[in-house]
Amino acid sequence: MNQIKESPFDDMLCFDVYAVNLAFGRIYKPLLDPLGLTYSQYLVLMSLWTQDDQTVGQIGGSLGLDSSTLTPLIKRIEAAGLVVRNRDPLDERRVIVSLTDQGRALQAHSSHIRSCVVSGLGMSLEELQQLQAMIRKLRKSIVAQDRD
Amino acid sequence: MNQIKESPFDDMLCFDVYAVNLAFGRIYKPLLDPLGLTYSQYLVLMSLWTQDDQTVGQIGGSLGLDSSTLTPLIKRIEAAGLVVRNRDPLDERRVIVSLTDQGRALQAHSSHIRSCVVSGLGMSLEELQQLQAMIRKLRKSIVAQDRD
């Protein structure tokens, strides 16, 4: 009499990752909606806050995304007035994405968002840090395998 | 002189989850493409393999997905001949999703897929199990917070 049958996904790590990722999206949505941002757009802005004037490819590198994914996304935050896109004069293939004052100003909200998210998880910081270390290790391991 | 600057996402658990989830998708894609399935479609089939004849809402409950997400998805695997959809005669609001022989037959591939995925991760089973236990705990914790 040990256990209720849980689900077909009991031993599927990928499913738990999938479900947690969706859950994160649901946590972020009400926090980002007032700013008119989606989660992915927010990630791009975070990247630019720490390093302005990046090319599309550089942003995609740190996010693990294709330029075909980023192009329309960046155009949307450009339309919102948060960034501008300019061809690199030294290499006209590249497009440099730069923050506007309005885009920079949004950074002020980030620490508040961050604390709201953490409190929405319901776990201690120690546990979260430990978990993150393991996930990060997995991520690097997958990337490493991918190159074989 | 400790560390190269990694990324703006060093302390963002959500980002690592996001990135690992994308990485999982890239692992599954070449395995599922020959079967003509996407990852989400595969999850629905897994659910049906362990419990046939579920309603759309039941499937959505175990996957954490909206019925509006599932309806078109299930229609696609119906078009592929893997499932059939029938109204529940006892409650005509419900749609019962049932496997066809062809859908059941696909289960034969699942163990192979599973082992391919695990070997694509490059980590020991012990570590993976420990990691999964923590992620699952987080998932349940988020869901619990969500109800407050």
Add this chain to the structure above:
DNA sequence: AGCCATTATATGTCGCGCAATAAATTATCG
């Protein structure tokens, strides 16, 4: 000049969430 690699863009498919709608069932009240 010609070839090849790199970079970004355009297009089409699928997945995801939300809002609004429709249909069926259940609850409530006269």
Add this chain to the structure above:
DNA sequence: CGATAATTTATTGCGCGACATATAATGGCT
């Protein structure tokens, strides 16, 4: 009991995101 209201369930439409593929433009190299 019967009419009406509220709830449940699935569907539809829309916007965004992620990926693959194809295309265009630029730069580097011989």
